[in-house]
Amino acid sequence: MVKERLRRTVMYAAGNNPGLLQNAAIYGADSVIFDVEDSVAVAEKDSARELVYHALTRLKFSCEIGVRINHISTPWGYDDLEYLLPAKPDYIRLPKGESGDEIKNIDAIITKAEAEHGFEAGSIKLMVSIESPKGLRNAYEIASASPRMIAIAIGGEDFAAAIKTEKTRGNSFTGGRELFVARSMIVFAAREAGIQAIDSVFSDLRDEETLINEVMLVKELGFDGKSCINPRQIDIIHKVFTPSLKEVEYAQRVLTVFEDALARNSGVITLDGKMIDMPMVIRAERVLANACAAGIYRKEGT
Amino acid sequence: MINAAGREIPADIQGYKQVKGYAGAFATRPPAGARKAGAKLKAVYPGENKLLNSIEEAIEAAGLKDGMTISFHHHFRNGDYVMNAVIAAIARKGIKGLTLAPSSFLDTNDELIPFFQQGVLIATETSGLRNKLGHFLTTNHMARPTILRSHGGRVRAMESGELKIDVAFIGAPVCDTYGNINGVHGSAACGSMGYAMVDSRMADTVVAITDNLVEHPLCPVSIPQYQVDYIVKVDCIGDPKGISTGALRVTSNPRDLHLAKLAAKVIEHAGYFKEGFGMQLGAGAATVAAGKYLREVMLREQVAANFAIGGIVGSFCDLLDEGLIKTLFDVQSFDARTIQSLRDNPRHQEYDCTFYANPWNKGPMVNKLDYVVLGATEVDIHFNVNVMTDSNGIMMGALGGHLDASAGAKCTIICAPLLRGRLPMVTDAVQTVSTPGETVDIIVTDRGVAVNPKRQDLQENLKHSGLPLMAIEELRDMAYELGGKPAPLKMSDEIVAIVEYRDGTVLDVIRRPIV
Numbered sequence: 001m002v003k004e005r006l007r008r009t010v011m012y013a014a015g016n017n018p019g020l021l022q023n024a025a026i027y028g029a030d031s032v033i034f035d036v037e038d039s040v041a042v043a044e045k046d047s048a049r050e051l052v053y054h055a056l057t058r059l060k061f062s063c064e065i066g067v068r069i070n071h072i073s074t075p076w077g078y079d080d081l082e083y084l085l086p087a088k089p090d091y092i093r094l095p096k097g098e099s100g101d102e103i104k105n106i107d108a109i110i111t112k113a114e115a116e117h118g119f120e121a122g123s124i125k126l127m128v129s130i131e132s133p134k135g136l137r138n139a140y141e142i143a144s145a146s147p148r149m150i151a152i153a154i155g156g157e158d159f160a161a162a163i164k165t166e167k168t169r170g171n172s173f174t175g176g177r178e179l180f181v182a183r184s185m186i187v188f189a190a191r192e193a194g195i196q197a198i199d200s201v202f203s204d205l206r207d208e209e210t211l212i213n214e215v216m217l218v219k220e221l222g223f224d225g226k227s228c229i230n231p232r233q234i235d236i237i238h239k240v241f242t243p244s245l246k247e248v249e250y251a252q253r254v255l256t257v258f259e260d261a262l263a264r265n266s267g268v269i270t271l272d273g274k275m276i277d278m279p280m281v282i283r284a285e286r287v288l289a290n291a292c293a294a295g296i297y298r299k300e301g302t
Numbered sequence: 303m304i305n306a307a308g309r310e311i312p313a314d315i316q317g318y319k320q321v322k323g324y325a326g327a328f329a330t331r332p333p334a335g336a337r338k339a340g341a342k343l344k345a346v347y348p349g350e351n352k353l354l355n356s357i358e359e360a361i362e363a364a365g366l367k368d369g370m371t372i373s374f375h376h377h378f379r380n381g382d383y384v385m386n387a388v389i390a391a392i393a394r395k396g397i398k399g400l401t402l403a404p405s406s407f408l409d410t411n412d413e414l415i416p417f418f419q420q421g422v423l424i425a426t427e428t429s430g431l432r433n434k435l436g437h438f439l440t441t442n443h444m445a446r447p448t449i450l451r452s453h454g455g456r457v458r459a460m461e462s463g464e465l466k467i468d469v470a471f472i473g474a475p476v477c478d479t480y481g482n483i484n485g486v487h488g489s490a491a492c493g494s495m496g497y498a499m500v501d502s503r504m505a506d507t508v509v510a511i512t513d514n515l516v517e518h519p520l521c522p523v524s525i526p527q528y529q530v531d532y533i534v535k536v537d538c539i540g541d542p543k544g545i546s547t548g549a550l551r552v553t554s555n556p557r558d559l560h561l562a563k564l565a566a567k568v569i570e571h572a573g574y575f576k577e578g579f580g581m582q583l584g585a586g587a588a589t590v591a592a593g594k595y596l597r598e599v600m601l602r603e604q605v606a607a608n609f610a611i612g613g614i615v616g617s618f619c620d621l622l623d624e625g626l627i628k629t630l631f632d633v634q635s636f637d638a639r640t641i642q643s644l645r646d647n648p649r650h651q652e653y654d655c656t657f658y659a660n661p662w663n664k665g666p667m668v669n670k671l672d673y674v675v676l677g678a679t680e681v682d683i684h685f686n687v688n689v690m691t692d693s694n695g696i697m698m699g700a701l702g703g704h705l706d707a708s709a710g711a712k713c714t715i716i717c718a719p720l721l722r723g724r725l726p727m728v729t730d731a732v733q734t735v736s737t738p739g740e741t742v743d744i745i746v747t748d749r750g751v752a753v754n755p756k757r758q759d760l761q762e763n764l765k766h767s768g769l770p771l772m773a774i775e776e777l778r779d780m781a782y783e784l785g786g787k788p789a790p791l792k793m794s795d796e797i798v799a800i801v802e803y804r805d806g807t808v809l810d811v812i813r814r815p816i817v
Contacts, residue, residue, distance in 0.1 A: 022721075022784070023557060023748070026557075026560065026748050026749055027556060027560055059784070205554075230556065231556035231559070231560065232554070232556060232559065235563075295768040298766075
């Protein structure tokens with residue numbers, strides 16, 4: 001059965017802020033990204049790299065930690081990798097992904113670093129954000145370029161700018177319409193490659209209502225989670241991703257009849273007169289994993 | 303001697319009454335047959351006038367002399383003009399050797415330092431010290447050590463005769479021509495007069511100082527005319543901006559919000575969250591924010607509180623209006639919203655400090671608390687709390703009602719970050735014990751929640767709450783691992799302050815740090 005790590009929230013912490021690096025993981029985000037890219041000014045790139053390196057090697061974290069590097073086409077990208085891979089982040093997040101070749105290139109560098117430092121091969125993963133039409137066109141190629149790939153994400157602001165519009169609040173049905181197609185294509189590519197899809201950040205901290213609408217929309221579109229920039233957004237996002245008690249009950253029943261059928265070696269499985277197939281089982285597992293993470297459901301024996 | 307809080311207390315402290323060590327939260331009780339102390343018997347007859355022209359005249363009329371004890375209330379907080387102005391007037395009259403016993407000090411009282419240097423003031427008894435004055439009184443030699451008492455402990459000391467106020471100066475937001483006072487009208491409105499009500503009752507002489515003199519009789523009355531000797535009209539008694547902070551906004555600091563959320567979850571699951579419960583939330587950022595999360599839980603679970611007490615903030619008034627709290631008891635109002643609510647809502651009840659917290663009366667409100675959520679500067683593995691001294695051993699906080707509510711509540715919850723900057727806030731031993739660990743039940747930090755081992759019932763209730771429960775020692779280890787273990791401070795032998803427990807025993811002493 002598929003066991004996927006939950007990534008409802010992927011929170012950025014600026015790499016040049018020691019207090020943030022120390023505390024970012026305590027707020028309950030499923031995944032935290034230490035950023036040495038856009039949130040760090042050019043003059044502080046080196047010090048941020050240093051701080052992130054020491055945070056990763058010295059501190060213990062309660063959640064998955066990734067590092068957003070500068071793109072390898074910038075003057076800092078390769079140095080970021082060289083400096084930060086020895087600190088063994090859980091994953092590298094590459095911004096502005098445009099082709100499978102970039103991913104293969106980085107994959108090779110990671111493979112080399114893993115061997116040099118005695119890390120388990122394949123243990124450092126990759127997450128790529130897509131921020132341009134070219135990247136979107138190549139989304140599947142990117143998503144399937146390396147077995148390290150765990151997710152692709154959409155960088156909303158950059159993408160909107162690249163198609164000569166701006167990110168809007170939109171309405172509660174379609175959100176910002178400018179991203180509607182791109183968001184869906186990201187989900188399609190991710191699903192085809194068998195990895196996760198993560199939505200863009202919503203940057204107005206005061207506007208909780210639009211944030212909730214946006215999360216509801218992307219959940220419906222198929223996204224696994226959303227990037228965020230402030231701990232205050234974590235609970236709001238998790239709440240939307242938390243299944244209802246009805247959904248939890250149904251998922252439990254699906255899994256019960258499925259396990260029962262497996263035990264009896266029975267081919268056709270039905271529940272309430274409906275046939276249960278593999279996608280429904282996977283969905284049920286995801287519902288329970290979300291429910292577990294939200295603390296509204298506890299698996300027996302745990 | 304080692305007292306029941308594990309602190310080494312000298313048998314004699316120069317300039318202090320006979321030392322009696324802290325023996326347990328309820329171990330020291332009123333001496334059998336003891337009677338309450340009170341103000342001198344005095345009479346004002348028909349036709350006599352209480353109005354005087356200046357503070358100087360009032361000082362003369364009150365018969366203030368060298369060596370006496372004077373008091374003030376701190377309801378005006380950092381907007382207070384009264385204490386500094388009166389002491390400056392006293393100094394001009396050449397009076398010396400006074401003991402200053404206000405309900406608390408605030409940053410604005412840094413202006414008093416010269417009067418300590420000149421000998422106008424020689425000692426203080428209060429509940430809190432901050433800023434430069436706190437630093438000054440920690441690092442300089444005074445005739446007698448500062449006595450720090452909780453709000454409840456201060457009333458107890460007055461009523462048992464240990465703290466005798468010769469003259470109380472009462473800043474009055476509105477006062478009529480015969481001395482009736484309330485706190486809800488006027489430009490310096492401060493809401494509840496809870497601390498001043500006690501001083502007015504217990505002081506031999508009471509001087510009301512107002513910038514809002516009205517015709518007799520005033521209504522409603524918080525401090526009645528029969529307790530007031532003299533009235534002085536001045537131009538301005540306080541700055542409204544410093545008195546109340548508009549509507550106190552809930553913090554946006556993610557770490558405080560995180561602590562608040564955890565505290566609300568503790569309240570929900572610890573076992574006393576039932577229809578009709580009683581609570582107090584401290585006035586810190588995290589504790590105020592706990593109210594926001596608690597509101598969500600109360601709405602979800604359809605549970606309302608019968609009462610809430612303490613210093614009151616606007617968010618509590620909103621809960622009162624929503625019916626989620628049935629009655630507020632207000633000893634001190636923190637913002638404009640609260641002052642308005644106290645004035646307009648009959649279920650928002652003003653009450654004095656003995657009613658709130660005095661351990662030696664026939665039942666203060668703190669005795670009825672199910673929950674109290676309070677802040678801390680640091681805590682230790684024995685659940686002792688320090689809210690009084692900083693990491694250099696300097697006095698910079700206030701006992702307030704901390705140890706009163708902690709002793710009274712069925713469940714005392716302390717919120718503190720595990721680290722401040724790089725300093726561990728869960729340690730082997732706090733610098734100063736200001737609330738004893740035996741009265742503390744749960745410590746909430748941003749990285750874990752620890753339950754006092756003597757409360758197995760709470761531990762059991764919280765087991766399935768999803769809260770990150772840990773042993774207090776684990777929290778300490780985590781704090782030391784992240785921040786390193788601080789070296790102990792170098793202290794001299796000189797005792798600069800005494801932390802009295804609410805029953806008048808010595809909980810801890812503060813020594814002068816060697817800097």
